Amino acid sequence: AQSVTQPDIHITVSEGASLELRCNYSYGATxxxxxxxxxxxxxxxxxxxxxxGDTLVQGIKGFEAEFKRSxxxxxxxxxxxxxxxxxxxxxxxxxxxxASKIIFGxxxxxxxxx
Amino acid sequence: xxxxxxxxxxxxCKSGTSVKIECRSLDFQATTMFWYRQFPKQSLMLMATSNxxxxxxxxxxxxxxxxxxxxxxxTLSTLTVTSAHPEDSSFYICSARQLGGNTDTQYFGPxxxxxxx
Numbered sequence: 001a002q003s004v005t006q007p008d009i010h011i012t013v014s015e016g017a018s019l020e021l022r023c024n025y026s027y028g029a030t031x032x033x034x035x036x037x038x039x040x041x042x043x044x045x046x047x048x049x050x051x052x053g054d055t056l057v058q059g060i061k062g063f064e065a066e067f068k069r070s071x072x073x074x075x076x077x078x079x080x081x082x083x084x085x086x087x088x089x090x091x092x093x094x095x096x097x098x099a100s101k102i103i104f105g106x107x108x109x110x111x112x113x114x
Numbered sequence: 115x116x117x118x119x120x121x122x123x124x125x126x127c128k129s130g131t132s133v134k135i136e137c138r139s140l141d142f143q144a145t146t147m148f149w150y151r152q153f154p155k156q157s158l159m160l161m162a163t164s165n166x167x168x169x170x171x172x173x174x175x176x177x178x179x180x181x182x183x184x185x186x187x188x189t190l191s192t193l194t195v196t197s198a199h200p201e202d203s204s205f206y207i208c209s210a211r212q213l214g215g216n217t218d219t220q221y222f223g224p225x226x227x228x229x230x231x
Contacts, residue, residue: 036222043120043207043224044158090157102148102209102220104157 002027002095004105012111015083021076021108023091031093033074034102035065038088047089050074061085086112116142118210120223127198128231135193135226137208143188144210148220149181152205164191198230 003026013019025031032051036044048059055067065076074091091105117140127133137147145166150158162183163171170183182194191210195202205227209220 041205041225041227044209044222046219046222101160101163103160106157 002031002093002103004091004093004103006089006091006105006108008108009106010109010111012113013081014113016080019076019078019081019085019110021089021091021110023074023076023105024072025074025091025093026072027093027095029095030067030069031095033065033067034092034094035059035063035074035076036090036092036104037061038090038107040087044090047076081110081112083112083114086110116140116210116212116219116221118208118221118223120206120208120226122226123224124227124229126229126231129199130197132194132196133198133228135195135206135208135228137191137193137210137223139189139210139212139221142210142212142214144191144212145188146211146213147185147191148209148211149183149191149193150207150209152207152225154205158207161193195228198228200230203228203230 005024034049035047038044047063048057050057050067057065063078067074088107088109090107092102094100094102119138121136147164149161152158161176164183164185166185172178185191205225207225209222
C-alpha cells in the first residue's frame with residue numbers, strides 16, 4: 001500500500017540555521033510528491049511539488065526539495081530559517097495524478113529557537 | 115494560485131444536532147472536491163471525494179450516512195455532519211481540483227473547526 005513517512009515528529013533549529021525535513025514514500029511507481037505547510041489553526045499552503053524532470057525542485061519562501069528515486073525520498077530543505085517558518089510541515093503523495101487522492105505523512109512540527 | 119473558501123471557519127454545536135460546512139472554489143470551477151479530517155496534532159485523513167452531479171466516494175471507515183456530501187454546482191460542495199457527537203470534533207478541510215490545460219492541482223481551503231459539546 002502507498003504510504004508516506006516523516007520520521008521526525010518535532011524539530012527545533014536556531015534562526016538562521018539550515019533545515020532539512022525528511023520524507024520517504026512507499027509506492028510501486030514514482031508518485032507525484034508535495035510539501036505543504038500548515039500554520040496553527042490554518043489550512044494548507046503548497047510549498048512545492050514534483051511531477052517529473054529536474055529532481056531538485058524550487059518552491060516558495062526559499063524552500064527546495066530533492067527527489068531521490070534510489071532512496072524513495074523527497075526531503076525538504078532551506079538554507080536559512082526564519083522565525084516565521086515555525087509551523088507544521090506535511091509531505092504528501094498522489095499516486096496517480098496531481099489531483100487524485102493525496103496521502104499525507106504524519107507531519108513534522110518545526111520550532112525556531114531565537 | 116486559485117482560492118478555496120470554507121464557511122464557517124469555526125462552529126460549536128450541541129450533541130445530536132447537524133452541522134453544514136461549505137466549500138467554495140472562488141475563481142475556478144471544480145468538478146472534484148475532497149474532504150479531509152484532521153484531529154489535533156495528527157495528519158489529514160481523506161474522508162471522501164465529492165464529484166459534481168454524482169454521489170460522493172467515501173474512504174473506508176467513513177460513514178456516508180453520517181457525513182453527507184452534496185456537490186450541486188461546479189463551485190460548491192457541502193459536508194453535513196449529522197447527529198454530531200463529541201468524537202466528531204475535529205478540523206475539517208476541503209480541497210478543490212482545478213483541471214484545465216496544463217493545470218491539474220488541488221487547492222486547499224482554510225479549514226473549519228468543529229466543536230461538539
